[in-house]
Structure formats: C-alpha cells, structure tokens
Amino acid sequence: MTDDAPNPALLPAGLMDVLPPAAEREAALVEALMAVFAGHGYERVKPPLLEFEDSLLAGGGAAVAEQTFRLMDPISQRMMGLRADTTPQVARIAATRLGLQARPLRLSYAGQVLRVRGTELAPERQVAQAGIEIIGGAMPEADAEVALVAVEALTAVGVAGLSLDITLPTMTPRLLEEAGLAQPLANRLARALDRKDAAAVAALAEGAGPIAAVLPALLNAAGPADAALRVLAGLALPPGARAIADNAAVIVAAIRAASPGLSVTLDPAEYRGFRYHVGVAFTLYGPGRSGELARGGRYLSLHDEPATGMTLYPDMVRRAAQPSPRPPRLFLPLGHDRGAAADWRGRGYATVAALSPTDQPRALRCTHELLGHDAVPLPAAEPQKEQA
Numbered sequence: 001m002t003d004d005a006p007n008p009a010l011l012p013a014g015l016m017d018v019l020p021p022a023a024e025r026e027a028a029l030v031e032a033l034m035a036v037f038a039g040h041g042y043e044r045v046k047p048p049l050l051e052f053e054d055s056l057l058a059g060g061g062a063a064v065a066e067q068t069f070r071l072m073d074p075i076s077q078r079m080m081g082l083r084a085d086t087t088p089q090v091a092r093i094a095a096t097r098l099g100l101q102a103r104p105l106r107l108s109y110a111g112q113v114l115r116v117r118g119t120e121l122a123p124e125r126q127v128a129q130a131g132i133e134i135i136g137g138a139m140p141e142a143d144a145e146v147a148l149v150a151v152e153a154l155t156a157v158g159v160a161g162l163s164l165d166i167t168l169p170t171m172t173p174r175l176l177e178e179a180g181l182a183q184p185l186a187n188r189l190a191r192a193l194d195r196k197d198a199a200a201v202a203a204l205a206e207g208a209g210p211i212a213a214v215l216p217a218l219l220n221a222a223g224p225a226d227a228a229l230r231v232l233a234g235l236a237l238p239p240g241a242r243a244i245a246d247n248a249a250v251i252v253a254a255i256r257a258a259s260p261g262l263s264v265t266l267d268p269a270e271y272r273g274f275r276y277h278v279g280v281a282f283t284l285y286g287p288g289r290s291g292e293l294a295r296g297g298r299y300l301s302l303h304d305e306p307a308t309g310m311t312l313y314p315d316m317v318r319r320a321a322q323p324s325p326r327p328p329r330l331f332l333p334l335g336h337d338r339g340a341a342a343d344w345r346g347r348g349y350a351t352v353a354a355l356s357p358t359d360q361p362r363a364l365r366c367t368h369e370l371l372g373h374d375a376v377p378l379p380a381a382e383p384q385k386e387q388a
Helices: 022-039 059-067 087-095 140-156 171-178 183-194 198-205 212-220 225-234 239-258 314-320 338-346
Strands: 050-052 069-072 079-082 105-114 126-135 163-167 263-267 277-285 292-300 306-312 329-332 350-353 368-371 374-377
Touching: 022 105, 022 126, 022 140, 022 314, 059 087, 059 292, 087 105, 087 126, 087 306, 126 140, 126 314, 140 239, 140 277, 140 292, 140 306, 163 239, 171 183, 171 212, 171 239, 183 198, 183 212, 198 212, 212 225, 225 239, 225 263, 239 263, 239 277, 277 306, 292 314, 329 338, 338 350, 338 368
Parallel strands: 163 263, 329 350, 329 368
Antiparallel strands: 050 079, 069 079, 105 126, 126 306, 163 277, 277 292, 292 306, 368 374
8 A cells, every 4th residue: 555545444524433332332222222113013114314305395394405415316216315214204104105005003113324524513424213103192101101111121221310301492483472562673582592592582583572571581491391390380471382291281280190219301492403293302411421312302294294203323322321331352272162152152252263373262252161071260360561
C-alpha cells in the first residue's frame, strides 16, 4: 500500500465497526428485548432495508424525509429510499399485508436504520432499533402498555434507575390555536415556549386573553408527573386542551398502578422533536449520562389509523446496562475428544479448536484448555517486566 492510498479502516463520518465483545453483547441484548416483547404478545415483522420512496415516506415517514438516503433502482427505474426509521414501515405492513387482521395489532421489530446526518449529542448515522407498535388501539391504556413493556424490557437486560419523561406535544399548538391570537404574536409565543423562556412567555401572554394566560403556568409545571398533573387540573383550560390533560392523567395513573417505583416526569409544554405525534410522547432515560434509551408515543398510522409505539436503541442500551460476563473460552487441542468438547459447550463454554500445532490458547484469548475430558483453567499470565 502506497503512502497516498486510502486507509481501509477509515469509515464515513457517523459510521463505525462494532468489535468483539461489544457486537456480541448488543446482539444478545436485542434478542433479550425481543423476548420480552414476544412475551406480551407482540409479533415480529422484518421490513426490507430499501423501499420505493413514495411508500417509504408516506404518512409518518414524511417526518424523516430529510434524513433519508435515496438511490435509483436499476431494475424498476424508480427512486428508492433507505429507511431512516422503522416505524413507518411497520405502519405500511399493518395497513397492507395485515390490513384484515383484528385490531389492536401488536407488532415488534429489530434492525438497522441509516440517516443522512447525526446530531451533536448522537453523531452516529447508522442506528440499531428494536421496538413495538400497537396499531388500531386508540385507548390511553395502549400508550401506557408500550411504555411499561419498554421499561420491563430494559430492566430485563440490566438497566437500572430508569426515568420516563412524558410530553404533550399537541398541548401548546392547541392552546395557541384556541387562544385566537394574531399570527405574529402566536409565532413569538411559540418561539418563547420552544426556548423555555419563562420571562418572555409571561410578558407576551399578559393581556392576550384567558387562554394565553395559562401558558406561563404550563411552562412552569414541568417536573414530577403527579405535581405537573395537579397544576394542569387547576388551570382553566379550554375543552380541547383539557381533553389532552385528562388523557395524560389516565396514562400516568395506569403506569403508576403497574410500576409504582418508576420515576415519571411530565412536561406539558414541550413539543420539539415530536412532529408526527398526535398525543402523549415518551422518552426513557437511563442512569447518569446514558442518554435516551427509547422514544415513542401516540401517532396516526396509514389511513389515519390510531397507533402508539416505542423504539429502543440497543447501542445506547448496551452502554447503560450492567456488563454481563463473557462465557469462558475453552481451547481444543488437535485430536481433541469431540464428545467432551460438545459436553462443555452444553455447559456454557465457547470452544476454540486448534487448526495447526502452532495455535496457542493464550493467543486465542482462551481461559481454559481441554485435557482429556476436563476443562483445565489456564494459569494467570505473569506480568511483563519493565525493561531497564
């Protein structure tokens, strides 16, 4: 290789190789998550990586149009898109292939998505997803279920200290609409709410009518869910906004009943990043700085069918979960007893067979060596001496 030749290890920005043991652990986590989903009746689907652009970006898929890679299909001569999110594909499957199935329909999925760009906090452009969707369930209990199943799945893989953040992305737009404000004032209030600028919201809402008058209190209500709901209950909300608040109260009550120890917060004024949500939206956080482990909420599937779901991010889950011990590695010398080796695999050992007389157990990262029928632990490596 010449000096000016490209480095074969160099990858595009936002893309990376996942190496042992991280790749193995992530795969095991995905299957553990899917096992929890299956235990609650969610049936697995597997959509393709590529679809025709017009179907991939239909409905909720339009929200990720700017993040979608496109290419021309040389066979059909039609534009295709590489999925940036799996939820719109599940919605398509539910509306077409499973259109005649009884509702509510519970589906699960796992796979990779690719996005045009990452963010400052999450620069990765290839992202693993594992998630669940309830298609055709309009009741608030469906929203509570997807949140609780996601919590159970994360707990099952060793994530402790979970926190569920609930937002009401339709509350602020509904209040601004029902306040009947002039468009310039409504836009200024929306920007102030988006920036969480309490002083600006209070100044702009003053004298703008009774509905606008609740906006400062709405902004200050963010915090523990029970306290936030009490604030909402005491506000003079118009009918549309009151229905949103009451729906949130039912969902929080259902979550509390099933998981009383879960930390639940509510931000009724937050609506950034939830463009296609039409009801509550959820974000699950892990301990410390583990970031977002899952995100989801209420949306409209194809043909305006009510739906709700949660998407978990296995790469983030892997970083937040307690590390699990790797299975011991058993070195199998040339001419080993195959029956004994199979027996040790049945006991949870990973076996590494020698392919030549020069293969050495330590170089192959083995912890044990098969001698006869016994797995003999290898002695600890002696520390290297510093050279004078």
